Amino acid sequence: MDRAQQLSEFLKTRRARLRPDDTGVGGFGGRRRVPGLRREELALLAGVSVDYYTRLEQGRARNVSPDIVDAVSRALRLDADERAHFHNLARPSRPRRRPARPQQVGPEMRQALQALDSVPAYLVGRRLDILAWNDLARALIADFPALPPAERNMARLVFLDESAKDLYPDWEGKARDTVSTLRVDAGRHPDDPQLAALVGELTLASEDFGRLWADHTVRGRTRGRKRFSHPRLGELALDYVAMRAPDDPDLTMMIYSAPPGSDAADGLRLLAGLAAPYPVPA
Template sequence: MDRAQQLNEFLKTRRARLRPEDVGAGNFGGRRRVPGLRREELALLAGVSVDYYTRLEQGRARNVSPDVLDAVASALRLDADERTHLHNLAKPTSIRRRPGRPQRVGPEMRQALQSLATIPAYIIGRRLDILAWNDLARTLIADFPALPAAERNMARLVFLDDASKDLYPDWESKARDTVSNLRLDAGRHPDDPQLATLVGELSLGSVDFRRLWADHNVHGKTRGRKRFNHPQLGELALDYVAMRAPDDPDMTMMIYSTPPGSEAATALQLLASLTTPPVPDTADPPVESTL
């Protein structure tokens, strides 16, 4: 993926969402032919020259300092995830590294995952690949063992599988979260060819993905609540937390739970009673990513 283009489009979309009154600058004056702040207005707020900011936005600024990036981030009122994304995109390409070997789920994380027998949990990696799961996650979200390894990907499930709109009552929210997370991954690994291929396939296959990808929103959710529609149990509202692997910043365990004694907790108990272990697939181990 083109890092300079990503940086250009990200900064332009962040400028477009701001108005002079939003940043306490009053009216800069002059007719406004485009929404948001002009480059010269943003440069003034960030304390840099217009020429320098223009080169930064166009991806032509070399060795830009963290202080300048922080000043631009503050002027644009970026949140923590957006600020991190800006720093990732603005780093010189000479220090970027492509992802190495396929991610492997270590025995400790695999053991922790399978110990969560009464709540759904799965492990997600680079490009939102689904690397491992327990039986309840397989029953609630998707029959992961039945999918080809290349299709075990959350973005593919959300945008290319029609069943996802039945599974998630708040599908638009789930779709936005998915794209925002994928954007963060693109900032961390702009030179990942498999990520570029995935984005291309999603863009061709889903008009919704194209629409949301063009927004350049980034947001890494660590906790929240998600609603599911189960064909037998109806709607379930589950709380979730995202726990990052200590030895791999691109690997996260997603854990869903419910308040004790709640209706959702009773529903999960029923779901567990309906769950049967899948037939092992010795030719294609589900705990390893082949992407």
């Protein structure tokens, strides 16, 4: 994906959500043809020239300093995830010397995953590829072993598998989270051809994906609650944590659990009884 285009579209969408009344900038007058702040107003708030901000928003600025990124971030009122994404996009491009190696899951991580025998857990890598899972995750989310390896991807499951809308009662929320995570990946790895191909495939195949991708929402959630609708157990409201591997920032373990004594905890115990052991691929 083109880093300059990503940067341009990101800044435009962030600027469009601001209002002059919210920022105290209103001295440029005139009828507004588009929502949000004008470039002149944003440049004033950031303390940079209009010409420089214009070049930055058009993806034509070179060697953007971290101080400039921080100043524009403050003017745009970016949160921590958005600011990190902006820094990633503003970094100078470096030519890739060799293709990225496929991600590997070491035996220690697989062992830890299988030791979690009372809660659903899985490992997700770059591009939201599902790399490994335990029996409860297979019983709750999808029969991962039955899927071709190329289809073991959370974004494909959410947007291309119709059963996802039955699995997630708040499918729109799950879809937004999925796209925003892919946006984080796109900022970290803008030159990843497999990510570009995935985004292209989903854009063509899913109108919902195209709509959400155009929002440029960036969010790296590490905890929260997700509702599932299991065909045999009914609805389960589970808490999740996302734990990033210390030696691989692109590898995350997702773990779902429930408060002791809750209906969801009872549901997980029943789910464990339904989850027949299945060998995880080496």
